[in-house]
Amino acid sequence: MNSLSGISATPGDSNPERIQIQVTKAQAPQFQHTVGDTFASIEGYIAFDRGLYELRLVNASGASRNEQEIVAISVAPADDVLTVAGYNVENLDPVLERVERTPVGDPDDDVSGGKFSSIADHVVRLLGSPDILALQEVQDNDGGEYSEVVASDVTLTTLIDAIIDAGGPRYEPLSIDPIDDTYGGQPGGNIRVADLFNRLVSAPTPPVRVRSLRRRSAEAGSRSLRPSRFVTVR
Structure with a gap:
């Protein structure tokens, strides 16, 4: 796990064992979560799409949010640096x-x-x-x-x-x-x-x-x- 409580992709290892949670458009407004959030229970069924395994959500409960600090770029780069x-x-x-x-x-x-x-x-x-x-x-x-x-x-x-x-x-x-x-x-x-x-x-x-x-x-x-x-x- 990285410092954001996520899984980092590295050269030679794109973490194919990870399973993403796939929600429908109707579910999306009630399922606004980010990296590091956890759940007491997640129910769904496993599918395979576009080379990745995914859990198609049926129900989730006991969400705990991992508050992330949004870091803005506050210092201007040097004149000879292209951003x-x-x-x-x-x-x-x-x-x-x-x-x-x-x-x-x-x-x-x-x-x-x-x-x-x-x-x-x-x-x-x-x-x-x-x-x-x-x-x-x-x-x-x-x-x-x-x-x-x-x-x-x-x-x-x-x-x-x-x-x-x-x-x-x-x-x-x-x-x-x-x-x-x-x-x-x-x-x-x-x-x-x-x-x-x-x-x-x-x-x-x-x-x-x-x-x-x-x-x-x-x-x-x-x-x-x-x-x-x-x-x-x-």
Whole structure:
């Protein structure tokens, strides 16, 4: 166990013996727990999904919370230090999806729900407005709706504006749009990674051009399930 009462992944050992507790969307509001919390009793059934064992929760009782101190970056780095942080924005999008266009019937409203402002607060207050911010699970501009939209410029601009409102810098976005419905995540959402960089500190030089290519497999005429995407600097 590490100092946070969790299990650390180390090179060569990703701890496959661990079993995560999987909750449904209906259970989630009553099951807000973090690393180090304990329970007197947990009931459920064991399943295997995406290479991991999990306990699908039926009932839990006797919760004891392990209070964690949230540590913010309080000292600015030296002028010759580049700061980089990663953040999983968990299917972030700028719209309230229309139910009839959402294949899994799971619309959400990240703007009115405060998700953008919450992430912006974390970036500025806890992460100290890093020079480069690497994002995961950025959705396209119409979120989980089934459509031909794959661009995420509105999603990223909305987040950048929220960071400015929270007192942070004006970041510049860098991302590559995926080919529609090829990269998993919420159906219709076209999640992708994206970078935000502070142009005053870390602007790419020379200018960056982003491209998306399909990678052909060894079998003539076939295509891989996940097309290649890469950046060229010219």
